[in-house]
Amino acid sequence: MLQHGQLWEKPLQLPECQAAAPAGSNIMSTTFLYQTLDVCVYVSYVAYMGTPSLKQRLVSAANTDRLCTAMTGYCTHAFPSSRLQLQSTSSDADAPLVPVLDYSCVQSSFEQQLDHFNSSERRSWQQVYWVCDDAFPKTAQEQEESGVIYVFLGNESPLGTPRQPIVFENARRHRALVVLVEHRYYGASIPVPLSEDNTLAAADLQWLTMQQVIEDTAAVLRHVRADRSIPAAVPAVVLGGSYGGQLAAYHRLVKPAAFAAAVAASAPVTFVVGTQMWADTGDRYFSITADSADANSGAHSSDSGARSSDSSSSSCKGVLRAAVDQIGQLIKSPAGRREVAAAFYVCQPAQLTASLAAGQQFQWEVVEDFQWYAMSNNQPSNIGLMREYCGVLLAAGSAGADPMTALAEMTRYIKDDGSDDWCYDFTYSSAEDSPQQAADTAQKQVMVDVEAAYYYQCCTQGAVHGGILHSRGTAATFMPAKNASLTDFLQGCWQQFMADLPQLQPPWFMRDVARLSLEVGGLVFTGGSLDPWQGGAWASLEDVQATAASGGGRLITRKGHDDDDEAISSDAGTQQRSEHVAQYAGSAAAAGAASGQARLAFVVYEGASHCTDTHTYTWNQPGQPPAWKQQRAQAMDYAVQFAQQHRLRVRRSTAG
Template identity: 25%
Template sequence: MGSVLPSFQWLSLFFLIISVNVCAFKIPRLGTWQRSTKERDPEISSSLHLSDDDLKTFYYTQRLDHFNYRPDSYHTFQQRYMVNFKYWGGAKSSAPIFAFFGAEGPVDEDAKYIGFLRDNAPQFNALIVFIEHRYYGKSIPFGSSEEAMRNASTRGYFNSAQAIADYAAVLLHIKKTLSAQNSPIIVIGGSYGGMLASWFRLKYPHIALGALASSAPILYFNGIAPQAGYYYIVTKDFKETSESCYQTIRKSWSEIDRVAKKPNGLSILSKRFKTCDKLNKSFDLKDYLDSLYTDAAQYNYPSEHPVKIVCGAIDAAAKKTDILGQIFEGVVAYKQHRSCYDMNEYNHPTESFLGWRWQTCSEIIMPIGHEKNDSMFPPAPFNMKTFVQECRSLYGVLPQPHWVTTYYGGPDLKLILHRFASNIIFSNGLRDPYSSGGVLESISNTVVAVTTVNGCHCLDIQSRKANDPQWLVTQRNTEVKIIKGWIAEYKADLIALTKQIKAPAEPKS
């Protein structure tokens, strides 16, 4: 995601990032869609039928700092947003606005894959809006990514509170421009964007009527969710698919270490796994495999079942090769045949990669680690002390691991949501590793959990497909029904309020 940055300074920062002890720094990637989806699922690519006329691009002159009155706070940047007017019923009918919150990447990429808005806008007569997150895509303060990320002062405006304040400003601007003051807004987001959507509903209930937060791990902060929850579900996904595959992967880590200790061990591993560059340490291979397995589990789409593909290849190779040969066959099955395999594939220094690294080092700190018990991964518990030291060495600032729970709600979040929150859907697929940090049970009649046993990360908000399983169709229909209820209640209240205002005042006695 994002363009590869050419500057020497950025490459220096990247190499510094990957040179630190990544074991304590490994926070699995969020994101609403799998970055290699285009390559792996031609059906998805062919379904991207948006024409240039459907989405129109606009830029809003956004304030740099919403929470300060220093002179530099009034600096501005151009924030990109995209609007589809095709289905909108207009302001006079109080037709709703569906607003998708961009997250850690360019918003035009989200617009291709996130089909929930486009698929359902016709029955709501809804306006569709996609808003880009500051510091990503084309919504870059200070003129360029290099300048925006140059030092702690310029990076300091890069956080979730500023981002949702941006969204508030853009949405109010749209309503004013279209004279749509009575059009209710439903905010939608997935993954980190899902967290933003739910937080927006809490912080700006006067702007958003409701929120659909897909695969939003809002409980994965400050020790609320178990640290090993993410990797426990990855392991569970593989183990339920194939016990023998699970056992092979579990044994492979020590086998990699055993071979690496040989005099020419790293060269042997490089040849066996056809790495594009010779391995400098066995960790590079293990980190690549870790990312591959988590990627397969997190985006285990029912149309392709990547976990089944990996395990099928591993198991099929059992009689013709050793453990490492089996693991390599799993890589080939998942990544397809290539001349070589880039061990740094999941760590390329794109703008999105470096931006998200900053966010996970400053504010979005999810303590995710491995535990030994019942895991197919080697032990690697999350170490907050080491994590803080690494982030300080990278950026010169201390992480704030408690800020998210301080600002949005802490260990008693479920009680807090029960007491004052409303109109939020938390949707999760239980095969998604990040569901371990999600809201999986309804908290009240209006803060509702919608889950599916076989679902994966953000699947419900992706484009509808002809071969979608019935459980996925049912999940989406449930979400649509809930949103219809919110809007119907809103319109009833609007009518009642309008009648009350127009009613003549009773004469005084």
């Protein structure tokens, strides 16, 4: 989403072409069209829009190095109502190589079981998946010798059109059949009927578990293999980013016979709500957010990957830290809270001045958006926002403003809509309202919006979002101290889902992910050095070993963290893990673990933010270091090398 009208004052430079707004155009009415044209430059998306003849025209142009010439005509025909224009800024010869031309992707649906663990449940539903077969060998012999299956996992959002950089930059090199599977309860893959107002009963979310998702993917993969008579020796590599990256790791660890390797991109596998890992390491998320503010502000180094520990007034992080501390002192008194409200133009000062708790909420709120800017710094249209906002902050400080006033000026710069009566709309949300008693709601059908699905996953299985991470408020960050109380979090969960909410129970493989990774192997962990979610990921074998040795996946129980009471249940995780490892004791993966040769690989994109592997907008994006594309290829090479063990095992077994 566009953030500022300033972007319209001059054309935004794009990889091959530029989009220019006609004089007098209205930003509100043209935003959607502009975004469409922005995407139009990326052939991976455009190739599935418009008529077949338009699609073929664009593909043919890209294949013959005439992309820029063809782009204007394509977008004019595909979007005739647009008042925007595409203007060439470079010759066709200068245009960078387009990684996706046409992979013959076809969308299908698969009749999926509602419950894979209950044989008496006979209901089924239609799950969306795509197959792209243009790079895959055509004969069974070639497939067995050199073919690979890429299985890309959908996230907590619609899957959309196939366009993932790490997939389509490398599929031809690896002769890969690409299978993309939408996650149950997201996009069009809703396993239970929705009501007329697009809601469903909270009780109908009971089949939203990672265990079910892993079985879904395995079932789709079996279907594709059988439907296309793919030889059993062809290995499958499972991939995903962010939450999907966590899922990719879990697929490999739970079903190593089906998924020969995994690429877990930007996967915060240690941020599992209710575990000691979550309690101990959440602050790393906020530390990297602060590093990102400095590195991307350009205040210290031209190397965007350099981390700054400078907390002086010359650094973005330093000014933000000083401003947060200044606010923290002022909100301790009514007079100080009034001063804060005045500095930030709060619309209803009473919302802020009433209590210390209100002041603490405000103190957190005025800097929390930087988590988003840090996470998405490499993604249009957030490219450059960290530099822009930090520039405003530091300029105010250079002009003599104290840290809080500088933060207030930056906040107004971001939020002010230009109206004469603009003010900062702050509302204090009290956590003191007690939930209704279970007896009052046991018989009531609770309806929730489908957007609540991921929150349900957080509440029941320990998936995590930035709002439920601990912040210690150290000098390494600019966030205030905040205790993400497990008890308070679960109370919020109960208020939304009430009696239909199962008890929080992170699956055994989430809690023991470090030990399982070492034992099973075959995983590639990737992430950006300036991605806050890298705080919950691993960048080296030493990181994995340290997590395994700490026992950090153990559940927080009575008085396990601050004042949290025992609030989560325990399954037979240890026993299941032992049975799981024993089940594959004869496999090469387990044998490798026994000899200390567990196969893990790590790729860190220096200076990158979130999902440098999998995000739509990383195709030839402006300013992207060539090394990132090379590292994506390296990550896939690691995974395919791991997966070759599957091909060798199957061949040996059939030969014997």
